[in-house]
Amino acid sequence: MQSYNRRVWIAEIEKSQxxxxxxxxxxxxxxxxxxDYPEEGIAEFMHTISDERFLNMLRFYGAFEDEKxxxxxxxRNEHHHIGLLFVDKDYQRRxxxxxxxxxxxxxxxxxxxxxxxxxxxxxxxxxxxxxxxxGEQITNGMRYYPMINNDG
Numbered sequence: 001m002q003s004y005n006r007r008v009w010i011a012e013i014e015k016s017q018x019x020x021x022x023x024x025x026x027x028x029x030x031x032x033x034x035x036d037y038p039e040e041g042i043a044e045f046m047h048t049i050s051d052e053r054f055l056n057m058l059r060f061y062g063a064f065e066d067e068k069x070x071x072x073x074x075x076r077n078e079h080h081h082i083g084l085l086f087v088d089k090d091y092q093r094r095x096x097x098x099x100x101x102x103x104x105x106x107x108x109x110x111x112x113x114x115x116x117x118x119x120x121x122x123x124x125x126x127x128x129x130x131x132x133x134x135g136e137q138i139t140n141g142m143r144y145y146p147m148i149n150n151d152g
Contacts, residue, residue, distance in 0.1 A: 008070065008096055010103045013060035021060055021072045022049055028086040036119045041141030049084070058083050061103060063096045073100040079108035082115040101128050105149075116144035125149075 013021050026049065034042050048054055059079070063071030070091040074084040082104070087096045104113065116137070117125045122145050130147040137144055 008063050008065050008099060010061055010063050010099060013062045013069075013072070017062075018055065018060060020069055021062060021074075024069055024072055024088060025049060025084055025086045028089060031089060032120050033118050036143060038141045041138075041143065044140040044142050054083075060084075061100065063087070063091075063100055065091070071096045071100055073104060075104055075113075079104050080111055080113055082113060085115075085121065097124060098128055101149075113149045115147050115149075116142075117147050119143050119145075122147075
């Protein structure tokens with residue numbers, strides 16, 4: 001299923017395209033997320049996104065402008081948990097992250113969606129309807145805020 005909005009369209013990313021998606025994830029993480037993490041957290045993130053078992057639990061969707069991949073969202077548990085959400089730096093603050101979230105909301109049933117929001121993404125998730133379920137957590141150097149969205 002594809003959804004379109006202006007020039008940006010969203011579609012599932014097949015496993016053969018994961019390398020391109022993960023390249024975007026790594027680049028955005030290093031520029032915007034890594035400054036908020038200790039070395040342990042950066043290493044943990046890089047290990048996680050290269051772990052085949054973790055990746056195989058996810059369904060990847062991309063936001064494309066023309067044919068260029070400009071955003072990635074990956075979910076698990078039948079779209080009930082967001083594992084990754086990254087938008088190319090040149091496309092941030094254009095509504096692409098919101099479009100990716102809305103695409104997932106259309107795919108799932110009426111159960112809530114959870115996310116462990118990074119410090120960088122925390123305010124974005126609040127703007128798109130997520131609320132904190134606990135304060136900031138740190139696991140293996142990864143800083144995050146557990147959040148939930150009950151919109152169905």
